Amino acid sequence: MKKHNSFSIEGQKARWGWFFVAPAILFFCLFSLYPMLNALWNTFFNVKLLSLKKPEFVGLKNYAYVLSSPDFWSSVKATVIFTLSSFIPLTVFSLVFGLIITTRKKRHQLLQMLIYSPAVLSSVVAALIWLLLFDPRGIANSLVNFLMRTPGIDHKWLTEPAKLYMATAMIYFWKYIGYFTIIVATGVAKIPTSVLEAATIDGASVRQTIGRIIMPLLRPTTMMVSIVAMLNCMKSFSTQYLFTQRGAPNAPLNVLTLNIYKTAMRDRYISRACVMSFILFFFMMILTIVRMKTSESKE
Amino acid sequence: MKKAVTVFLVTLLAMTMIVAKGQQESATDLSAPVTIVVWTHDDPNRSVLEKELIAEFTKQNPNVTVDYQTYPSGKMAELLTVAFSAGEGPDVFNQSQSVIRQFVVEGQVSALDPAWLGYRSLSDITSRYIEGSLEAVSLDGDIYGMPLEYTNLCCYLNKRLFREAGLDPEKDYPKTWEEMMDISSKLVKYDGEIIVSRGFDFRYATYYLMEMLPMVEQLGGKLVSDDGKTAVIGDEAWLKFFNYMKEWGPNGRNLGGPTYVSVSKVFDLNDGQVAMSESGLYQESRMRSANPSFYESDDWMVIPYPQWKDSDLRVPCHVSCHYYMVNGNVSMAKQIWGWRLVNFMLSHSEEYLKRVNLVQPTHELFESETFKNMPYSDVFKTDLEHATLTYYSANSSAILEKMKQAVEAVMLQNQDPESVLKNFRRQVQSILDEE
Numbered sequence: 001m002k003k004h005n006s007f008s009i010e011g012q013k014a015r016w017g018w019f020f021v022a023p024a025i026l027f028f029c030l031f032s033l034y035p036m037l038n039a040l041w042n043t044f045f046n047v048k049l050l051s052l053k054k055p056e057f058v059g060l061k062n063y064a065y066v067l068s069s070p071d072f073w074s075s076v077k078a079t080v081i082f083t084l085s086s087f088i089p090l091t092v093f094s095l096v097f098g099l100i101i102t103t104r105k106k107r108h109q110l111l112q113m114l115i116y117s118p119a120v121l122s123s124v125v126a127a128l129i130w131l132l133l134f135d136p137r138g139i140a141n142s143l144v145n146f147l148m149r150t151p152g153i154d155h156k157w158l159t160e161p162a163k164l165y166m167a168t169a170m171i172y173f174w175k176y177i178g179y180f181t182i183i184v185a186t187g188v189a190k191i192p193t194s195v196l197e198a199a200t201i202d203g204a205s206v207r208q209t210i211g212r213i214i215m216p217l218l219r220p221t222t223m224m225v226s227i228v229a230m231l232n233c234m235k236s237f238s239t240q241y242l243f244t245q246r247g248a249p250n251a252p253l254n255v256l257t258l259n260i261y262k263t264a265m266r267d268r269y270i271s272r273a274c275v276m277s278f279i280l281f282f283f284m285m286i287l288t289i290v291r292m293k294t295s296e297s298k299e
Numbered sequence: 300m301k302k303a304v305t306v307f308l309v310t311l312l313a314m315t316m317i318v319a320k321g322q323q324e325s326a327t328d329l330s331a332p333v334t335i336v337v338w339t340h341d342d343p344n345r346s347v348l349e350k351e352l353i354a355e356f357t358k359q360n361p362n363v364t365v366d367y368q369t370y371p372s373g374k375m376a377e378l379l380t381v382a383f384s385a386g387e388g389p390d391v392f393n394q395s396q397s398v399i400r401q402f403v404v405e406g407q408v409s410a411l412d413p414a415w416l417g418y419r420s421l422s423d424i425t426s427r428y429i430e431g432s433l434e435a436v437s438l439d440g441d442i443y444g445m446p447l448e449y450t451n452l453c454c455y456l457n458k459r460l461f462r463e464a465g466l467d468p469e470k471d472y473p474k475t476w477e478e479m480m481d482i483s484s485k486l487v488k489y490d491g492e493i494i495v496s497r498g499f500d501f502r503y504a505t506y507y508l509m510e511m512l513p514m515v516e517q518l519g520g521k522l523v524s525d526d527g528k529t530a531v532i533g534d535e536a537w538l539k540f541f542n543y544m545k546e547w548g549p550n551g552r553n554l555g556g557p558t559y560v561s562v563s564k565v566f567d568l569n570d571g572q573v574a575m576s577e578s579g580l581y582q583e584s585r586m587r588s589a590n591p592s593f594y595e596s597d598d599w600m601v602i603p604y605p606q607w608k609d610s611d612l613r614v615p616c617h618v619s620c621h622y623y624m625v626n627g628n629v630s631m632a633k634q635i636w637g638w639r640l641v642n643f644m645l646s647h648s649e650e651y652l653k654r655v656n657l658v659q660p661t662h663e664l665f666e667s668e669t670f671k672n673m674p675y676s677d678v679f680k681t682d683l684e685h686a687t688l689t690y691y692s693a694n695s696s697a698i699l700e701k702m703k704q705a706v707e708a709v710m711l712q713n714q715d716p717e718s719v720l721k722n723f724r725r726q727v728q729s730i731l732d733e734e
Contacts, residue, residue, distance in 0.1 A: 049380050049381075049384040050380060050383055050384055050401055050402065050405045050407060051405050052405060052406055052407070071726075135558070136493045136494065136558070136559065137490075137493055137495065141493065145491075151490075151491055152489070152490050152491010152492055152493060153491055153492060153493075154491070154492045154493045154549065156549060158558040159549060159556070159558060159711040159712070160711075160712075161712060245373075246557075246558060247503055247504075247556065247557030247558040247559075248557075248558060248711075249704070249707040249708065249711045249712055250700075250703070250704050250707060251704065251707075251708065251712070262700070265377050265380060265381075266376075266696050266697060266700065267694065267696075267697045268380065268401070
């Protein structure tokens, strides 16, 4: 491997490169890497919030406790259901909306604004708005009853597990679809127009252009969208938290992040919360690698 | 001779300790400027009163300044846990018995030295309070907090709605839980199966141990055995309770549930949303502010906490007690001034009662004309005479959450009470085993 001379142009560029990324690296080390390593260290001790006693080394006991806890596995189940029911529609529909926005000649900006506007709301505000809609006397019941001609039926959006999964996934979809649509639209816009023009001249239909040209060229974008959407769904917290605060049953909503929060803040077992965080991190890393590998193999 | 020497040595030791304690205080410079940071939960009416009392206190003690900060009540426990864990806790704070116990057990709060307040012994202070009210802040003979509010829940009843349903509120008010369900069935109004007006509903949220556990205890059941080692005693009592809650919920007679708006928030509006709501004496002050004409009218009354029909055990609603505490990790001067501030504020118990309807559990207050003249204070007092503090331990928040989940499982998810009970016992036992 050829080494750069430090006085060469490449060497100088590399030095300036390091200079510009140094603040970001410093911030990452200070506010992300150090807390992560500290959390990993804590998993081997019995650290308890408020306790003035020196934490004892317990080895892998915290891991054994968490992995044998039914509460943890019910959280894994809730997380998996929520992630699958949110990230698949998010990935598919962001692609559909992205294509619609970029192919429409008229009012595409208005459409873009309509789809993106929920993304500017905070998750807490979004959840609060939807809680009002899902209230037994709210719009959700009225609308469904109007459409299905079933006056006075309570569809139990906030109490039945299946409806709760649907309700929380719906909120998440509504909140984030705009964000991912914009990413897809940007990806489509980056496809050279000459390629699309060449396809049109060669007589390709719209379906052929989308299926044979746009979709393969969009693969890096769709991969990025699917990974980010999946990771965001696995980290979802505020919607579930607010629903449980408003009386919805805990079990179907007890996603891993909520369990981590309760274990740390309510039960004060910070070490166990760190263990769950690391398990979640591990799952997320594995799934990201798998997704990247499957995408690479298609190429 | 030996005996005389022993007595002399013991006396000398005792005197040395007293002098040392006195020296500790005299070594602390109490004239130096000091700022006391107070964290308390949101209560607009109480904040006004406490700010006035603080102004008076700082006027009397010009070297003391007080930084009074309020936070949402639901967030306080979390904020305090994080702040104390980081060594940044406030100098003075208040919380309920279920939260503060962990601060006491973990040694985070200051033990009161009666000399700081000018008393000779701790009993001079504890004798002011009614029996049992200081339990949650007592440990190894020391006191770690002073009660700010002592609240039991009774049932507020809207007479107009009773009359409209063809009931006589004075005679037909529910005395038993069975009657509560039957009367609520008569009062509830639906649009199809959606409730638009409730007869009675529970408080849910953080009230499970306070308002629902007595229902189990009236039947002889217990959350924890007397020795604190065994969880969930008396299956029959627990099953009867779970079946009742199942019947109450949307899969039973559909009389209410935790996803509806809290009844205590809408009772005062007198707009037909709810006919009965459990609340403390403080609700009268809220009603007076929110709806003065309803407060002044003869359209409401307060009835005791119901009992089961076949229950011999008199167990009214449990008591929630909020205590003011002083941070034990701050300088001695701050601890002393913190305790003096708390003592000063809480010595105005009649002001707290008159202006914010908060009851402090002092003998003097219960015997005062102010208390006796409060509407329906006798109903609260009669229940209080049989009441005990809501369950508290270092892990009571976790146990509360498990009870909430169990009630939700039978009520909202229609699960079988027997399997819910089995699961609930396993969870609580696991918490107890770790204590």
